[in-house]
Every structure is written in structure tokens, then in C-alpha cells.
Amino acid sequence: MAGLLMCVPGHGEELAAAIEFNPAMLRSPVDTRVFARGNPTPEGRFESDLYVNKLWKGRARIELQKPAGSPNAIACFDAPLLDLLGFDSNNHSLRSGELRCEALSSLVEGARADYDASAFRLDVTAAQALLRRTLDAPVDPSLWDRGVTAATLQYAYNGFSTGSALASRTHSQYLSLRGGFNWQDWRLRLNGALASDAQNGFQYRHSQTYLQRSLVDWRSSLTIGDAVTDGRVFESIGFRGIRLSSDDRMFADSRRGFAPVIRGIANSNARVRVVQRGIPIHEITVPAGAFVIDDLYPTGSGGDLQVTVTEADGTERSFSVPFSNVIELVRPGATRYELTVGRFRNPASSSEPYLLQGNWRRGFSNWLTGYTGLFLADGYAAAAVGSAMNTPVGAVSADATLARSETGGGARHLGHSLRASYSRMLSSTNTQLSLAAYRYSSRGFYSASEAFLMRDALDSCRWLPGVPVDARKHRYQLSISQPLPDAWGVINLTATGQKYWHRSGSENEFQLSYARQFGQIGVSFNLGRARRLDTGTTENRGMLSVSIPLDGIGASRASGGAGLPTYRAGLSTAGGSPALDQSLSGTLGETRQYSYSAFTSTAPSAGSGRTTTSWGGSGAWSTPYAVMNGSFSRSSEYSQYSAGIAGALVAYSGGVVLAPALGDTAAIVTAEHAGGARISNYSGLRLDGNGQAVVASLSPFRRNAVEIDTQGLSTDVGLRSGNQNVVPTAGAVVVLKFDTEVGYSVLLNASLEDGSRLPFGAQILDATGASVGFMGQAGKALVRVSALSGALTISWGEDAHHQCVLEYWVAQEIEPDPMGYRRVEGRCMGPGKARQS
Numbered sequence: 001m002a003g004l005l006m007c008v009p010g011h012g013e014e015l016a017a018a019i020e021f022n023p024a025m026l027r028s029p030v031d032t033r034v035f036a037r038g039n040p041t042p043e044g045r046f047e048s049d050l051y052v053n054k055l056w057k058g059r060a061r062i063e064l065q066k067p068a069g070s071p072n073a074i075a076c077f078d079a080p081l082l083d084l085l086g087f088d089s090n091n092h093s094l095r096s097g098e099l100r101c102e103a104l105s106s107l108v109e110g111a112r113a114d115y116d117a118s119a120f121r122l123d124v125t126a127a128q129a130l131l132r133r134t135l136d137a138p139v140d141p142s143l144w145d146r147g148v149t150a151a152t153l154q155y156a157y158n159g160f161s162t163g164s165a166l167a168s169r170t171h172s173q174y175l176s177l178r179g180g181f182n183w184q185d186w187r188l189r190l191n192g193a194l195a196s197d198a199q200n201g202f203q204y205r206h207s208q209t210y211l212q213r214s215l216v217d218w219r220s221s222l223t224i225g226d227a228v229t230d231g232r233v234f235e236s237i238g239f240r241g242i243r244l245s246s247d248d249r250m251f252a253d254s255r256r257g258f259a260p261v262i263r264g265i266a267n268s269n270a271r272v273r274v275v276q277r278g279i280p281i282h283e284i285t286v287p288a289g290a291f292v293i294d295d296l297y298p299t300g301s302g303g304d305l306q307v308t309v310t311e312a313d314g315t316e317r318s319f320s321v322p323f324s325n326v327i328e329l330v331r332p333g334a335t336r337y338e339l340t341v342g343r344f345r346n347p348a349s350s351s352e353p354y355l356l357q358g359n360w361r362r363g364f365s366n367w368l369t370g371y372t373g374l375f376l377a378d379g380y381a382a383a384a385v386g387s388a389m390n391t392p393v394g395a396v397s398a399d400a401t402l403a404r405s406e407t408g409g410g411a412r413h414l415g416h417s418l419r420a421s422y423s424r425m426l427s428s429t430n431t432q433l434s435l436a437a438y439r440y441s442s443r444g445f446y447s448a449s450e451a452f453l454m455r456d457a458l459d460s461c462r463w464l465p466g467v468p469v470d471a472r473k474h475r476y477q478l479s480i481s482q483p484l485p486d487a488w489g490v491i492n493l494t495a496t497g498q499k500y501w502h503r504s505g506s507e508n509e510f511q512l513s514y515a516r517q518f519g520q521i522g523v524s525f526n527l528g529r530a531r532r533l534d535t536g537t538t539e540n541r542g543m544l545s546v547s548i549p550l551d552g553i554g555a556s557r558a559s560g561g562a563g564l565p566t567y568r569a570g571l572s573t574a575g576g577s578p579a580l581d582q583s584l585s586g587t588l589g590e591t592r593q594y595s596y597s598a599f600t601s602t603a604p605s606a607g608s609g610r611t612t613t614s615w616g617g618s619g620a621w622s623t624p625y626a627v628m629n630g631s632f633s634r635s636s637e638y639s640q641y642s643a644g645i646a647g648a649l650v651a652y653s654g655g656v657v658l659a660p661a662l663g664d665t666a667a668i669v670t671a672e673h674a675g676g677a678r679i680s681n682y683s684g685l686r687l688d689g690n691g692q693a694v695v696a697s698l699s700p701f702r703r704n705a706v707e708i709d710t711q712g713l714s715t716d717v718g719l720r721s722g723n724q725n726v727v728p729t730a731g732a733v734v735v736l737k738f739d740t741e742v743g744y745s746v747l748l749n750a751s752l753e754d755g756s757r758l759p760f761g762a763q764i765l766d767a768t769g770a771s772v773g774f775m776g777q778a779g780k781a782l783v784r785v786s787a788l789s790g791a792l793t794i795s796w797g798e799d800a801h802h803q804c805v806l807e808y809w810v811a812q813e814i815e816p817d818p819m820g821y822r823r824v825e826g827r828c829m830g831p832g833k834a835r836q837s
Contacts, residue, residue: 043073048120049725052085052131056703056725058143060084062122064115065101075115075122076101082108084142085124086131120721139703139727141216147732148652152180154662156646158283160271162314164638170314172197172271174283180731185213187731193280205347207279214247214729221247221730226345230338233359233373233384233399235447240352241342248336249701249730262293262305262321263511265526265543265572267579267603268312269616269633269640275306278348285631285642287618288581288599289570290526290543312614312633312640319509319530330363337361344377344452351456353378355448367391371399379406380451386419394424405444405451408458415445415471437477443501445471473499489516500533507533522547545570550584579603591684593622599633612636624688625658650694650733657688663697665728669706671738673717680709691740700730708738715745715820718784743784747821750794750806751779753829758804762796782821788812794828804828 043064050057060081064073078099082092092108094100104113104124111126156176163169173196181188191208210225223243228236230245262274266286272293274282282293305321330336337360343352359373367390375382386399398420405413421437446454475498482491492513499506508531515524528541547568565586572579585597598617604610616633626647633640648662657668669679671691679685679693687693687708698704707723720739728734750758757779764773764783767790773783775794783792789809796802806828814822 046117046120047721048115048122050085050122050124052124052126053128054123057085057140059725062115063099063101064117067101074101074103075113077104077107077113086140087111087126088130088132091130139701143727144216144701144729145726145732145734146185146729147182147734149184150182150650150652150668150733152178152182152648152650152662152666152733154178154646154648156283156644158271158285158642158644160285160310160640160642162310162312162638162640164313166637167314170198174280176283182731182733185729187212189731195280205280207347212731214250215244216250216729219247219250221245229340229357230359232338232361233371233386234357234375234382234401235449237449238345239340239342239355240345241340241355243338243340243342245338245340246336247730251334262307263290264307264309264319265290265541266309266311267572267581268601268614269618269631269642270312271310271642273308273310275308278346281305285618285629285644287583287585287597287631288601288616289568289583290524290545312616313635313638330361330369332363332365334363335361344448346449346453349453349456350460351452353380353452355380359384375403375448377448377452379455380404380448382448394422397421401445403445403447403451405446405448406455407446407451408455413444413446413451415442417441417445436479438474439476440474441472443471471501473501475499484516487517489514503533505531505533505536507531520549539574541572541574543570543572577604593684595620595622614638616640622660622684624686624693625660627660648694648696652733652735654735655690655692657692657694659694659696661696662694664731665698665700665733667695667698667704667706667726667728667734667736669693669695669708669736669738671708671719672740673742674708674710674713674719674738674740677713678709678711680707681705698726698728698734700728700732703727706736715816716784717742741784743786744788744810745782745784745816745821746808746810747817747819747823748781748783748792748806748808749779749823749825750775750781750828752804753827755827758794758828759796762794765793765795767791785810800831804830 043066045061045063047059048062049059062081063076065076066073076099077094079089079092079094079096082094083089087108094107100107104111108126108130111124111130113125114123115121116123154177157174159171159173161169161171173194175194177190177192177194179190188211189208190206192204192206194202194204196202208226210223210227212221212223214221221244223245224241226238226240227243228238229243230236262272264272266272266288268288270286270288272282272284272286272291273280274293284293306318307321308316308318310316338358340355340357343354345352355375355377357373357375359371361369361371363369369388371384371386371388373382373384380403382401382403384399384401386397388395388397398418401417401419403413403415403417407413417439418441419437419439423436476496478493478495480493482493483489484491492511494511495509497506497508508529510527510529512527513524515522517523524543524545526541526543526545529538530541531538545568547566550565550567565584568581568583568585570581572581579601580603581599581601583597583599586595588594588596596617596619598615600613600615602611602613604612612635614633614635616631618629618631620627620629626645628643628645630643631641646661648659650657650659650662650666650668652668654668654670669687669692671677671687674691675687675689677687677691679687679695682695685693685695695704695706703725704727705723705725708719710717710719710722718741720741722738724736724738726734726736748764752758758775760775760777762775763771764775764781766772766785772785772792773781775781775796785792785808788811790807792806792808794804794806806826808824808826810822810824816822
């Protein structure tokens, strides 16, 4: 029965019938009346989470008061609190400025409130008819947090060096910098990169500077400066000016934007550089074998990605990854728009014509969305109209664009372009046809950027990257994913192709892959074929790879195999020349902060054609402040090495905090004296010595939960609440402050004046009257006191003879035991008889 006293759940607002405990079943005299209606809830004002029908609604300071004759405090309500909870003002009787401490059902008929004092949480249950109709935002905009004034800096450095018997050693360095400054609702961003190589020396390339803010009432975003258009109707282009556009992230069922996944094969430790519209946006060193880049931060939502793979021996190959958005359906009655005014901006061009672009989309019904767009500039004009349909056989969109362009030298062109796309999930076969798009363009059709670059090239008599050699006639994209039944694996097929008006033949690229798990053994097979018009060559590539964990086939893998070394072998061919790659990789450390990979490769030499063997390795260390990595490889014909470091810092009124990574929207977690505590829902993240940490990436306009795990923290430090919720606006840096209690942890062994044990469950109060714990079995208790000496009042009833005072003293030289507690013994004396033990 004593255990039952400690496990009774928190009370509801409607007081349950009193429970009577049989004192004969208890080993010591305890006044059980205080537990007759559940665990007692103290009075006071507490910062608490609010939940309505199990959905988080925000945080507020809740006042708890005890009704007359009740040992339990209940929540008090006023009109602002009911409004925050979402109740319609017509459904409650509270007047402005009125505070009533009574059951919620007496204020709102049919509603109920329960307060959990252990979690500082108010749970409200109410019928939907009593609540205001939910806005189309994912969370009530009144809860959106615009963050604090802060400066941010993200950096990523990569140094790469290679040398061979046929060429002297070359070195290249690349430092990506992304700076930011937040003030109220405004976000200033500066993006650039510092690059160095033997040909050009050190060069700084500035890519973007812009000022941005969210317009809550319009569900829109305002951007001033260097940015790109959204690419939904017309192609995405860079500009310097002003853009006003809908922000889908503010809507409940928004799409989060899109960036393609890049897949490829490296024959050695290779540098992979990704360029979009002439601007490098990503660079990384990858080990030999298949690689995947799925964390791109593109400078726009459209524009093909040019990927260059530089092998350890200096050889290069490039391929293009199509990147264009598909017009998506819009909810009935909803409108999305974009309006841009400014000047064309492209690093490769000196021409900056003024431009005006706008597009508009409207959902007319559940199955029909219409859209249109207009593009006006010096020497260029285009208009587009189209629709997207949600049909029983899939989503279909089609549009037509008419364009008139001047490309220099007095040449004028008039042309049109037709585009169609299709997407469907076939439930019967689980086939995902993610994108099937086709575009046909007449001879005289040019996009805005093509026309601007052609005009600049002809006027300046120089070739510019991105200038079309010929007008594109048609282009297609196809992507299919097919899971096989009975866990037989997944087949993926992608195909792209394009053809030009004045050149015979076409450019095509096909990739087919199959992957399956046989227990713990993974097998994958990749085939690729690419034809390029500029070189007139066709390349066939294939790769068969097997991965085996080295913990014993068929054995159980702890923690899902985390940290266990994995052996991989791959047999590949390119142009009929076979190559064999083998690697061993894994992670180490409590939080897998160390990663490593070693490889050997046998392949034909690019220079001599004879077979050579290369070997090498790579490693990375993720520290609380940065991520460091390095690689090396050697063969009889070349040697290569690289090193890199990436990280971020955030400066705000509370100081400067370092972090290994930083997204666009982030949080600074502070908990004084709690250094070393782990952020439980973000792997590997801990508070630094100052009790601070940066949660690198939050979802804007969504509820984000952050929780601190005190495991491993000193017992002298406690958290009043271990979790918080926050809804940041886009680009915000929010501060989450966790209140801590700091004192001295004591294992108390106390007895009554006559030497008998104190009653189990007796409450222990400090000098301020705050509860610091309860007596456990055998007269022992774990408490945290604020001073090394003082008096504790122990109470097991309301009468004076059911209370005593224990004066304690903890010597500073006493070391805590292995559990972190200091042992103190003493006797609890009756009122007026207290003495130091």
C-alpha cells in the first residue's frame, strides 16, 4: 500500500471520490488524508505546456489555487488563457479581466482540464464545436516565435591535392561561407566562397546578399537583394531586386521545397563539385564506390545541376542532373503567387537587363488548378498559361509558353514551348512514377536566361557558360521506383534525354538499379548508359556491390548494427574495362562521432591503360564544435590527399556558441550549470561547459520538441522541466532556457528523537517551505539542499506532534559517493527541541 501512495496519478479538475487507506497495513504512522484524492498538487504559478485534445497549443504561466476544503490545487482560467486554448468566446462566460479558479466544465460546458504537476502540463479535452475553427496554418500564428537578435556564420573548408607521374602536383582549396544577422522579423544573409587553385590563385566569389522576412498576415515572404525566382512557371533565374511570394511552409499541408538527390560512382577518393547556374553550391570528398548527395542547399528551386567528379589521379568527368519543379495542385479556393521586379543576375554575364516576372496559381476544385505567368524584360517577353489536374489515373499538368526574344545582332525570334508532366502512385503494384515530364520547343523559342546570355555573348564576342549552341527541340525526364513483393528488393529507373534543332542525334542518359537485403548482407546492381553530343561518345557503366557486416552472419546486431565495421566489395566496368573495389568502413565512439573507411582498388590506369592497384583511407571526427575530415590514397601512378573542416557559430546576447552544423532555422538551448547534459532527440548533441548548445535545424512554422536528458549530469543539478516546445518563424534563432536547480545532493539517514524511524512518505520541507523530497524506507531520503547547513522540517500529518525539525551540516570536505550523494545522519527533534546532529 505504501507503494500505491507514490503512484497515484495527478488529479483531474473534477475531484474523485475520496479513497480511504487502512493504517493497519502501513509499517509507520502516516496521515494518508493528503493522498485521499490523488497526489497533492501545490499552489503557485508555473510555466506550463498547454494541450487541447492531445495537440500542443503553446506555453503559458498557469496559476494553481486550492478550493476551500480541498488539499489539491486546480488551474485558474481567464479570458486570454481560454483564447490561447482555442475556445470560441461565444462558448464561455468569462469577462475581460476576470480570473476564476474552478472546474473548467463550469466555465465551458462539456470541457475538462487536468493538470500534471510532475510534467508542468495542462491537458484540456473539449468537443470541436467548442473551439474556434482551425486556421490553415500548421500551428496558431500567435505561437510563432521570431527569435532573438543574433549573428550566424557557417563555414566549410575542403583542401584537395593530387599528383601523378604524368602531371605535376596540383592543389585546390575551397572555403564556403554563409553569414547571417537576425533582427526582429528581418533576416540578412550573405553567401560566398573563397577558392584557390594553380591557375587562378585565390578568388572570392560572392553569390548572394539578401534581406528577407515573413509576412504573417499574407502567408508570404518578402525578399530584397540577390535571389532567384521560384521556377514554377518559367525557368528559375537569378536576379537582384525585390520578390514577394507565397510561403507554403506557413500552410498546414505545405510542401517543404525540393532538391534532387545526386548519385554517382567514384573510382578513388574523389572530389565532387556541384554547380548550379554557374555558381558552386556544394563540394565534398567521397571515397571509392557509389556515392549519394542528398543534403544540397541549392541557390534556387530550379536550374540543372552540373556535377564534376575529380578522381585522385586528376581525371575528371561531368554529368548533369535535371532540376526543375513540377506545377503542383493547389487546394480549392487557395491562391499562390510570386511577383519579382529587378535586374537579371548571372556571374557569367555582364548584361543586367531590367525584368518583371509574375505567376499566379489558383485551385478551382479538388481536381483542377489553373496557373499563368508573365515575363517582361528588355528585349524579351513571354506569357504562359496551363493547368494541373488530379485525375483517377494520376496527376497531370500541361502548359504552353509563347516567347519573343532578341538575341543580339538584330536577330529576333518568336517561338513557343509545350510542357506536360505526369505523376502517379500505382497502389496495386506499389509503383511510384514520381516524375514523367516532356517539353517541346519550336525553333524560335528561347528561355529568358538563354536569350540574355546569347545577346551578351554576341555583343562581347566571347563565349559564356550556359549559352546554348543550338535551340533545344524536346526534352524528357522519367523516374520509376518499383518495390518487389516478398522483400525481393527495389528497382529504380531514371531516364533523361534532349534533342536540338540543328544537330543530328540526341543526348540520353539511362540508369537502372536494383537493391536487396539478404538478411544482413546487402546486394546492389547498377547499370548506366550516357550519350553526349558535344563529344559524340557513348559510355556504358555498371557496378555490382556487396556489403557484409563483420559481426558474424546471422548474429543479432546490437543497436541496429551501429558502429560495426562493414566490408564492401564492388565490381564495376566503364567502357569495357573492369575494376574491383574493396572497402572497410564503420563508426566508433559513444555517439558514433568517429567514422573511418579504408579501401583498395584495382582498375585500368587512365594514362597508360595497364592495370594498377591503389589504396587509401578516409576519416571524420564530429566534435561538439566542428566536423573534421581527411583522406589519402596512393598508387604507382598518383597520390592524393585532402582535409576539411566544417562548423558554425552563433553570437547573441548570451555569448558565442560553436556548433558542428547550422541550418537556416535553429535554437540555442541554455541550462545553467548543466554542461554535459545530452539533447536526447538530437543524436550526439550535448551542452557545452557553459550549459549551451545549438540545435542546428528546426522546422519553421511547426512545433519542434527539444528535450534534455540529465543522465550523466551531476546530482547537484536538476531541471525543473526537461522538455520544451517551440514554433520558430523561417530563419529564426530562438532561445530555449531550461531552469535549473543547483544545490548539494544529500543521502539523508534520519531518525526520530527516540531513535525510531521516520514514517515512510513523510514530506521534507526546506526553510522556505518548499518540498525537497519524501522519506523513503528505513528512514532514508534523497534530497537536494541549497546550503551546506540549515534546518529541514519533516511532516507526516497536520498536527504539531506529527512534525519535527532536523538540523543538518555538510562538511565541504565530504566527497560525494559514486552515486553523487553526500551521506548525512541526524535526529529529527520536535518543535522547540531542534539541535544540531
